[in-house]
Amino acid sequence: LASGLDDGLFEHDGQITKCPVRALTLSALAPRAGETLWDIGAGSGSIGIEWLLAGGARVEALEADQTRATRARGNVEAFGLSHRHRLHDARAPEGLAGLPTPDAVFIGGGASDTLLAQLWDLLPPGTRLVMNAVTLETEALVLDWSARHGGSLLKIELSEPAALGRKRGWKSALPILQWSVVR
Numbered sequence: 705l706a707s708g709l710d711d712g713l714f715e716h717d718g719q720i721t722k723c724p725v726r727a728l729t730l731s732a733l734a735p736r737a738g739e740t741l742w743d744i745g746a747g748s749g750s751i752g753i754e755w756l757l758a759g760g761a762r763v764e765a766l767e768a769d770q771t772r773a774t775r776a777r778g779n780v781e782a783f784g785l786s787h788r789h790r791l792h793d794a795r796a797p798e799g800l801a802g803l804p805t806p807d808a809v810f811i812g813g814g815a816s817d818t819l820l821a822q823l824w825d826l827l828p829p830g831t832r833l834v835m836n837a838v839t840l841e842t843e844a845l846v847l848d849w850s851a852r853h854g855g856s857l858l859k860i861e862l863s864e865p866a867a868l869g870r871k872r873g874w875k876s877a878l879p880i881l882q883w884s885v886v887r
Contacts, residue, residue, distance in 0.1 A: 707731070707754045714779050716748035719772070721812060721836065725860055725880055726750055732834045732858075732884040733808045735760035742766070742806040744796045745813025749776030749789070755808075756785050763788065764803045768795035768814065797822040811835040815842050820849055824887065831887040836880050846883045855885025 708727030721729060729751060733741065735758045743752040743765040752763035767773040773793050780789045792799050796811075797819050805828060811819070815835060823833065833855075837843045850857055859881055866875035 707758055709750075709754060709757075711750075714748045714750050714753070715775050715782075716750070719747050719813075721747070721751055722862075722877065724862055725836065725882075726754060728858070728860060728882065729810065729834055729836060730754050730758055732856075732882065733810060733832060735808070737761065739807035740764065740804055742800070742803065742809040744809065744811045744819070745815075746776050746791060747772055747812055749779045749791070751810050751812060752776075752789055753779060753783050753785060755810075756788050757783070760808075761788065762804070763790070764806070765789065765791040766794050766796050766799045766814075767791060768793070768799075800826065806831060808832040808834070815845060817845060817848075820845070824853070827887045829887055832884065833887060834882065834884045836882050838878050838880055843881045846881050850883050850885070853885055855883055858882040858884075 707730035708723045711723050735755045737759050738761045740762040741755045741760055743763055746765035746767040752765050755763055767776055777791055780786050796814055837846045861879045863874040863876045865872045
């Protein structure tokens with residue numbers, strides 16, 4: 705039931721929240737029995753899948769890219785979780801209309817000031833929000849919103865050994881800035 709499953713268990717195009725980052729993200733999302741997650745920018749579906757495996761009850765996911773949506777549905781089916789995971793072929797914030805109220809929200813892609821403003825107005829107090837930023841533009845958005853609304857910031861910088869001539873050296877992954885806040 706621990707989060708951070710091997711990336712190889714998921715079909716993906718390289719755009720996946722990697723295993724150690726996924727574990728940290730699930731820790732910040734803190735799934736509990738009976739709770740619903742909104743997974744915005746679902747990609748491969750790995751966050752939603754691990755949310756369900758960790759005890760969350762339901763996932764409402766949005767993915768605007770048709771190829772990724774199809775891949776995510778396949779991953780959900782492979783884990784036998786289709787009855788608790790609903791993926792909408794939609795972009796946020798438009799695709800949020802009519803979804804059941806979430807207990808937690810993960811923004812994995814498609815972040816914008818417009819999306820955050822609409823979420824902030826829409827979400828009831830007590831809703832947990834976690835966002836992972838990779839690009840400089842998204843980092844700036846996170847820094848602005850965290851300055852206004854508080855929460856926690858975590859800079860995740862990971863390296864793995866890679867060939868360096870006949871020896872090995874550390875190859876750094878792109879750093880990730882994670883913002884977690886309770887509405």
